[in-house]
Amino acid sequence: MGASQIETERLILRQWSDADIMPWAAMNADPLVREYFTEILNYEQSARSLGSFRSELDERGWGWWAVEIAETGQFVGFAGLDVVDDGLPFKGVEVGWRLAREAWGHGYATEAGHACLDYGFDVLRLDEILALTAVGNVRSRAVMHRLGMTYDPADDFTDPDVPGGHAVLYRSRSARMR
Structure with missing residues (x-):
């Protein structure tokens, strides 16, 4: 199918390139970028994840895209859509993002998030898209609010991939479903 x-x-969400591995690994080694995950990733783990993202984009045409600044070509992180991991108390497709620290505070996560939601609703014809994060991840939760996603405390859940396990779920419904 092809990515x-x-x-x-301001951004290009694209297929991953070999040149992305070093900045991707550096992001995953940054304790602040990985603050709401249970571990910091080493180079090999980062390379494996990049390979997985690349394969899924090639197979499905959508997934976790590399994000670059259009004007400069600088890699700044990832954003995209993926099927919710097995073992969580809900099913569906999630939207997400992770940016290098130097890319924080510029509105890139919100811009990429809007583009991913549009793709999910307009191209994939999804009825609902989810977003999940650690309860304390105020920055990501603010992005979810800016994206117009809704939060219901009754949807809070335990996620073994976040420190302390307490995670929150946000939802966005297609305009077709409202």
Whole structure:
């Protein structure tokens, strides 16, 4: 099928390249970037995840895209859509993002998130898209609010991949479903 590419005003969400491995591994070694995960990833783990993202994009045409700044070509992280992991108390497709620390505070996560939601609703024709994070991840929760996603405390759940296990779920419904 081949990976799709999404362009926004300032960003390009694209297939991963070999040149992305070093900045991706550096992001995954940054304790602040990985603050709401149970572990920091080493180079080999980062390389495996990049390979997995690349394969899924090639197979499905969508998934976790590499994010670069359109004007400079600088890799700044990832954003995309993926099927919710097995073992969680809900099913569906989630939207997500993770950016290098130097890319924080510029609105890139919100811009990429909007593009991913549009892709999920307009191209994939999804009825609902989910977002999940650690309860304390205030920055990601703020992005979810800016994306117009809704939060219901009754949807809180235990996620073994976040420190302390306490996670929150946000939802966005297609305009077709409202």
